[in-house]
């Protein structure tokens with residue numbers, strides 16, 4: 001029996017303004033605001049956080065941001081601090097998404113600073129890792145993900161490591177309609193646990209929730225979530241419509 005609760009998180013990316021986000025969040029809250037079997041989270045853009053926060057407030061649907069800066073305040077034009085997210089009642093923050101790594105130059109060292117700052121601010125980081133198609137074809141995917149996990153989570157003690165969430169998102173599966181097979185995903189999730197055991201201990205390895213991300217949708221979620229080391233999903237496209245997101249949460253509830 002897996003003691004880790006599934007986490008189904010919607011990563012809305014640069015979609016939905018505050019009114020649209022509040023509307024979608026209200027539909028999610030009306031169905032899942034009271035249940036506790038599955039952790040449900042929505043991650044709007046920064047400008048929609050406040051409106052969505054008001055909608056999910058006092059429900060069991062949790063709020064997440066998609067990024068943040070590692071400093072708490074100062075001369076960082078255009079940036080948002082961990083404390084600003086906390087003041088809007090964010091619980092989660094996605095860090096090191098492959099789009100941030102690829103388009104905005106985020107390195108493991110930067111993601112590590114952000115992860116430590118998030119933990120210090122009592123935010124729960126969802127730290128993303130995953131290989132490109134070239135890296136998988138060259139059979140380097142394990143090495144790449146090991147380096148990302150070790151680099152992004154460096155110098156974090158065991159007690160803090162246990163609090164965070166990792167999202168394994170193969171870059172070739174994000175937004176492409178291609179999904180890792182349940183076996184490919186399970187293999188990598190088990191491998192990530194072995195890396196965590198090496199960095200800390202077996203208790204940490206078994207406690208950390210590891211989500212799968214990359215074209216997860218109602219038609220493939222059941223077999224992915226059936227794997228013992230897959231603890232939920234980080235959902236992009238299928239989280240933008242209430243119907244598919246609701247179905248995904250329902251599939252997790254039935255597991």
Ligand code: PGA
Nearest residue numbers: 174175214215235236237
């Ligand atoms: P996708 O995105 O579900 O649209 O593939 C997942 C993600 O990037 O988090």
